[in-house]
Structure formats: structure tokens, C-alpha cells
Amino acid sequence: QVKLVESGGGLVQAGGSLRLSCAAPEFTGPFSEFAMGWFRQAPGKEREFVAAIKWSDDAWQYMDSVKGRFTISRDSSKNTVYLQMNSLKPEDTAIYFCAKDRQRRRSFVPTAIGAFNSWGQGTQVTVSS
16 A cells, blocks of 8 residues: 555646645655556546556556546656646536556556555535536
């Protein structure tokens, strides 16, 4: 288990942008050798996959509804992963969680919740119409 700390959430109007950050300040291992992901959970709904980046930073996966609007990236020198969210919609309102892959150097981009074994506490994103 690795401690992950999200930040950057807030209240924004529809059409606006936010950038979420997820840091692993105490992780001394090879952060760059693990895929990282973002998930979200709206009230009364199950947690769902949003985006993930492969350990090698050369492949990504996004849920269909955020493609073209959200971008995941990382800065391994800072043990931090980002989620740039543009053209936000009210249906993007949720608590956003970052997560670290349980497997080192996985050959594909994981999207299943079970592939991740470390989670942050979440950051609230609210998009008003």
C-alpha cells in the first residue's frame, strides 16, 4: 500500500477546466514502473474508471465520455500524476480518486478496479450548469 494524496478539486461552471494532482510523497520505490489511474464515484453510483496511463507513459486509456476532454499525464520526478479536465459537464460531478497499479511494468494499461491496490482519499469535483 502506498499513500496517495489528491488535490485540485473544486466547484466550476460547465465548460470550465480543472487539473487534479495525485502525489505519492512517501513512496521510495520506482514510481515510473507502475501504471496509474483515475476513477470517480458520483452519489448513489458505483466507482467507475476514468483514465489510466501505462508505466512506460506511452499508452493511455479513457472512458468514452471523457475522451477528447480529459488528459492523464505524470511527472515521475515528482511522484505525481495529473488529470487535466476541460469542457467539464455537470455529469462529471463526482469524487475523483487516483490509484496505483498493483503490478509493476504491466504490459497493458489497466482499467479494472481490481488491478489497483493503493488509493487516495479522493477530491470532490462539482460542475454547475
